[in-house]
Amino acid sequence: MTAASAWEQVLDYSNRANPYPFHAELRRTPVTKLPDGTYVVSTYAEIASLLHDPRVSSDISRNPAAAAAGATGDDLDGPGMSPTFLSMDPPDHDRFRRIAMRHFGPPTTPGRVAGMEVRMREIVAELIDGMADRNRIDVVDDLAYPLPVTVICELLGVPPGDERRFRVWVDVALQSTDPGLDPETQQKKRAEAGTELGAYMEELVEAHRKSPGNDLLSAMATDDGPEGRMPAEQLVSTGLLLLIAGHETTVNLISNGALTLLRHPHQLQMLRSDPDLAIPMVEELLRYEPPVHFVPFRTALDDIDIAGTTIPAGSSLTLLLAAGNRDPAHFTDPDLFIPERRNNQHLGFGGGIHLCFGAPLARLEAQIALTEFAGRIRNPRLVADPPPYRPSPFLRGPSHLPLDIDGVAGKEHGRPGPGPPPPTPAESHPSPAGTDAQTGPARGLPR
Structure with a gap:
């Protein structure tokens, strides 16, 4: 198999459940030139080097492949919308990222994410309580999606119930990244979703500017810090970036994590017995089954x-x-899932100046969700392995993850004791999926 054909197999939906053999084929040639002139880089040292190389631009307007695909920004920008700092180079990138980070993390606002921990635990407890009388659950619809979307909405100041408005537009925008679509259809879907999302966020920003609260969007909309206020059009696109990237990648991290634990019953039991293992375990998940598989358009x-x-x-x-x-x-034994692995210098959050903005939030959400999943869900068993996957080859995760369970341990009774391991394969990779992505019921939020 040639390297170019291995890349085609990575993009092929039929291999979404297990693209890793094709990754190994690509690593035989660290840098592969594709027929369209694009270069794919697949080895750790070379990727890490390029992530930190100032000769590599993230400005999508410079990219010939992006122009050919009809991409105009962060795959979510509609006509007339400004690109976010994700699609900028210094110095503009540095300025806009600093303005956003002033209200999200250290040193100016060190407690924004940590202060959400109690609320995250409340949300997860409520979600798992809602599974108590059921014998079948869907990890994506019942836990992995509602947790991060609720958290990011509360952080940004999105009114309760608005998730149902923007969810449809986000789905359309993400569908536009499916390589199986022709460029014209991709561009049409992207523009359609971007227009609706842009109008929604513009309305929301204006509402927060007029009547600010204690949320992140209000803080950015009224900020008169040392570098000045973010321009209105930039605030709209940045708000969308935080809203969408702030939950979509974490959905994959949690659902990939639950699937990996079910395939490794011993590690699931280890987490059940020792919740502190969640911290290194999430780092290993970010290496072993990362939510973002590749970064295009550099x-x-x-x-x-x-x-x-x-x-x-x-x-x-x-x-x-x-x-x-x-x-x-x-990495030693890179195809093995080893939660206590000491070398956690993974690329799960990218690297360099574009290191994932929301990494601290995603880490905490995944640690809490997977710890409670292991501790409270009794005898979870996979209904299908592999499960159906989302269409996107780069934002990769199950579209649904149905499980049969024997109920839920109540909070007042503590963690369930050791039980029989789930009857799922351990220490093995899934075979390539042959199923189509499925659309399930509307994803619900905790009330």
Whole structure:
């Protein structure tokens, strides 16, 4: 198999459940030139180097492959919308990211995320309590989706109930990233969703500017800090970035985590017995089954010599993070799930100046959700392995994860004692999925 055909297999939906053999094939040649002139980089050292290389641009307007695909920004921008700092280079990137971070994390607002921990635990407890009288649950619909979307809505100051308004637009926007769609259809879906989302966020920003609260969106809309206030159009696109990226990737992290634990009953029991294991376990999950598999549409600003290949100036780059996370040159036994692994220098949150903005929030949400999942769900068993997956090859995770369960341990009774392991395969990779993505019932939020 050629490297180019291995990349085609990564994009093929039939391999969504297990793209890793094709990642291994790509790593044979660290830098692969595709027929369209794009370069795919698949080994850890080379990806890490390029993530920190100032000669690699994130400005999507410079990228020839993005133009050919009809992409205009963060895959969510509608006509006339400004790109976010995710699609910028310094110095603009640095300024807008600093303005947003002033109200999200250290040093100015160190308690914003940590202060949500109690509320996160309340949300998870309520969600799991809601499963008590059921014999079948869906981890995606019942836990992995409602937790992060509720948290990010409360952080931003999105009114209760509005999730049902923007959920449809977000789904359309993410569907537009399906490589199976022709560029014209992708662009149409992206523009359609972007227009609706932009109008919604513009309305929300204006409401918070007129009547600010204690939320993140109000803080940014009224900020007159040392670098000035973020322009209105930039605030709208940044608000959308935080809203969408603030929950969609965490949905995958939690659902991939639950699936991995069910395939590794011993590790599930370890987490049940020792909740403190959740901290290193989530880091291992970010390496082993990352929610974002690759970063597309980077551009070489100069000729770049790497791993024996010269990437010419102006070329488009795709960084295959998930392949780097299983590079045997950097990780021992990379295809094994080892929660207590000491080397956690994974690429699950990217790296360099574009290191994931919301990483502290995603970590905490996943730690709490998976700990309570292990501790309270009695004898969970996979209904289907592999489960159906979402269409996107880069934002990768199950679209649904149905489980049969024997009920839920009540909070007042503490954690359930050791029980029989779930009858699911352990220490093995799933076979390629042959099922189509399915659409289930509307995802609910805790009331």
